[in-house]
Amino acid sequence: KGDTLFNASTPTIQSCASCHNADGNSSIPANPKLAQQHPEYILKQLQEFKTGKRKNAVMTPMASHLSDQDMRDIAWFVGAKKVKTGFSKDKDTIAMGEKIYRGGIADRQVPACAGCHSPNGAGIPAQYPRLGGQHADYIVTQLTAFRDGGRLNAPQMTGVAAKLNDREIKAVADYIAGL
Ligand code: HEM
Ligand code: HEM
Structure with a gap:
């Protein structure tokens, strides 16, 4: 069905x-x-x-x-379908995106994304969604919406996104697309 x-x-x-x-x-x-x-x-x-x-x-x-x-x-x-992963497009920001994803930003208390979405981006069933392979544009829209109050159904994400600037959001989204 x-x-x-x-x-x-x-x-x-x-x-x-x-x-x-x-x-x-x-x-x-x-x-x-x-x-x-x-x-x-x-x-x-x-x-x-x-x-x-x-x-x-x-x-x-x-x-x-x-x-x-x-x-x-x-x-x-x-x-149950298989995701087709993509790739990171912006060579200049991959290192920054990877750093945020794996380690967060210590001096601003941004937690590592990997802690909830897993190091390979597969997420943790059932609560923490898969991010790996997701379109960077969609990720940017969501992080911006978490930050600006446009998406309120994920309290865990509001605090995380509140501390990221536009450049960091783009970098981590581009990194995730290639996971
Ligand atoms: C959802 C990114 C850190 C918990 C999401 C979504 C994105 C995202 C893009 C939406 C996924 C979608 O719409 O398909 C990130 C990034 C992080 C991060 C880039 C690091 C900077 C965390 C942390 C936690 C967490 C540390 C746990 C404390 C969640 C949860 C959802 C979610 C529970 C699902 C919300 C719902 O059910 O609607 N995250 N995340 N995330 N994230 Fe994160
Ligand atoms: C988001 C399912 C039809 C465009 C989503 C999400 C789900 C979903 C589960 C959230 C994904 C996530 O959080 O990672 C469905 C189902 C559909 C359907 C089951 C049929 C009943 C459509 C159609 C369109 C569309 C026909 C285009 C006209 C979108 C867009 C988003 C989205 C643009 C992102 C929304 C946002 O930015 O928050 N859909 N979808 N969907 N869907 Fe659909």
Whole structure:
């Protein structure tokens, strides 16, 4: 059932696959890859788009059409796909991005991302999402939204992002894309 729900469009609703691709590896950098993401995390996001705890103009109407069972079927369907990892594009900031990801920024009490998202970016099921291979553009949008209050459904991330400047956000996002 997850397959049909994910891939089929209806006259009123575009398919998930039209934005996130049939194998969950979205090709558009603003749209997150869902492949190999922890199903419990996907389920939580869909529930929170529906209730408005996480706000997004595109995803709120999409999620509002799904029942809790639909969300579960979709989450376990797409989470079982294999993620296609990308690569870091900006040679000048890889070292900075890696340093933040693995060690945080000690003098500003930024914790290491690896502590919650794991050293290889796979996350820790079920609470801590996979980041490895995710589009850098999408990561930048999320970190900026955590920092500016646009995304409020992850209190753990608000404090982390609050201490990062734009350059650091870009660097760590670019590093993550290549994990
Ligand atoms: C985000 C699932 C349809 C565009 C997400 C997320 C999930 C999801 C779970 C959050 C991912 C994360 O936190 O890593 C779905 C499902 C769909 C669907 C199950 C079908 C019912 C669509 C469609 C579009 C779209 C049709 C494009 C028109 C986006 C965008 C985001 C997103 C732009 C990022 C939102 C943000 O910046 O916060 N989607 N999606 N999705 N999706 Fe979808
Ligand atoms: C979510 C990045 C540190 C816990 C996220 C997301 C990003 C991110 C981009 C959203 C993923 C998505 O939408 O698919 C980072 C970076 C970090 C960092 C770059 C280091 C600078 C941490 C730490 C913790 C943590 C130290 C644990 C204390 C979480 C949790 C979520 C999350 C629980 C999921 C929120 C939810 O359920 O909606 N992180 N993170 N992160 N992060 Fe981090």
